[in-house]
Amino acid sequence: MNFSNKVVIVTGAASGIGRGIATAYAKAGGKVVVADMDNAKGNETVLFIHSQGGKALFVPTDVRKEKDIIQLCEKTYQRFGKIDILINNAGKSGFTPFYELTAEQWDDVMNTNLRSVFLCSREAAKYIRKNENGGSIVNIASTRALMSELNSEAYAASKGGIVAITHALAASLSNDRITVNAISPGWVHTGDYDELTSIDHAQHLSKRVGKPSDIARACMYLTAKENDFVTGVNLVVDGGMTRKMIYEE
Numbered sequence: 001m002n003f004s005n006k007v008v009i010v011t012g013a014a015s016g017i018g019r020g021i022a023t024a025y026a027k028a029g030g031k032v033v034v035a036d037m038d039n040a041k042g043n044e045t046v047l048f049i050h051s052q053g054g055k056a057l058f059v060p061t062d063v064r065k066e067k068d069i070i071q072l073c074e075k076t077y078q079r080f081g082k083i084d085i086l087i088n089n090a091g092k093s094g095f096t097p098f099y100e101l102t103a104e105q106w107d108d109v110m111n112t113n114l115r116s117v118f119l120c121s122r123e124a125a126k127y128i129r130k131n132e133n134g135g136s137i138v139n140i141a142s143t144r145a146l147m148s149e150l151n152s153e154a155y156a157a158s159k160g161g162i163v164a165i166t167h168a169l170a171a172s173l174s175n176d177r178i179t180v181n182a183i184s185p186g187w188v189h190t191g192d193y194d195e196l197t198s199i200d201h202a203q204h205l206s207k208r209v210g211k212p213s214d215i216a217r218a219c220m221y222l223t224a225k226e227n228d229f230v231t232g233v234n235l236v237v238d239g240g241m242t243r244k245m246i247y248e249e
Contacts, residue, residue: 001224004029007080008223009072011063011120012090014041016190017140020212021087021219026054028220033076035061035090063090063116064108073123083127084135085223088117091140091158095151106154113158114165121169125178134177136223139166140215141184143238159184163234170232179231181222185215186238205240 008025012018014036026032026049034049034056036042042058049056059075061068076083091113096105117139128135144152145159166182173180188210189196201208218237221227236242 001220001226002029003085003220003223006030006084007033007076007082008085008087009033009035009076009083009120009124010087010089011035011061011116013087014038014045017185017188017212017215018087018089019045020190021089021216022056023049023052023054024213024216024220025085026056027052030055030085031080032056033072033080034058035063035072037062063120064111066119069116069119069123072120073127077127082131083124084131086120086124086128086135086137087219087223088120088137088139088162090116093152093155095149095155097151098153101151101153109154110158110161113155114161117162117165121165121173121180125173125176128178129173129176131177133225134179134228136228137169137173137178137180138219138222139180139182141166141182141234143184143186143236143242145184145234146236146242166234167232174231177228179222179228181231182234183215183218183222184234184236184238186210186236186241188212188215203241203244204238205244208239210237210239 008030010022013022013034022032034042034045046056046058059072061072094109139162141162142159144156145163148156169180
């Protein structure tokens with residue numbers, strides 16, 4: 001898939017899955033905007049992309065703040081003259097024992113994970129709809145929108161909300177030729193892959209743990225113009241774990 005001259009914003013792109021997504025788009029010819037709170041790692045990501053011959057811009061962004069998101073889109077448009085693709089990747093987990101979970105902690109997870117999807121999508125879509133052929137938005141949810149671990153209430157609720165707002169946005173933005181989809185990753189290892197054990201891999205139907213590149217390729221599939229018949233979906237990328245029936249022996 002070729003993304004030459006496509007302008008792509010990736011939130012939470014300084015590290016982990018976000019960095020994998022940003023570098024993949026740059027390698028495919030995209031002009032990537034790295035949005036993150038971590039200035040040091042954000043600039044490192046941009047330098048890495050430049051070292052590979054790609055084009056990238058770092059814009060310090062706290063996705064909990066509306067003014068930061070507005071500024072992010074304005075700076076992107078000023079630098080590149082358009083916005084084609086938005087990847088809403090920024091998020092936090094923050095598992096806390098339920099009886100100890102405060103309203104402030106709940107709000108922080110919601111503002112980081114879910115409110116940011118609303119704000120980033122609203123602001124980016126104002127520019128994307130100016131394009132003759134529209135564009136795409138991908139929201140990174142989680143398999144925790146579908147299944148749960150202990151003490152994951154805030155995280156699960158935020159990711160479930162992302163899946164719901166995705167199909168709502170797909171409907172609302174359809175007249176602007178903007179596709180909107182979600183990806184729900186399972187276990188995606190962002191550290192040293194060699195640290196994983198054979199048991200880690202074997203428990204997956206795919207027989208391996210996920211990598212950031214798996215999510216990056218899914219993003220590219222959902223944002224390729226050839227695939228604009230796909231909108232409003234939640235693509236689960238988890239090595240089959242949510243389809244595996246598990247009994248303890």
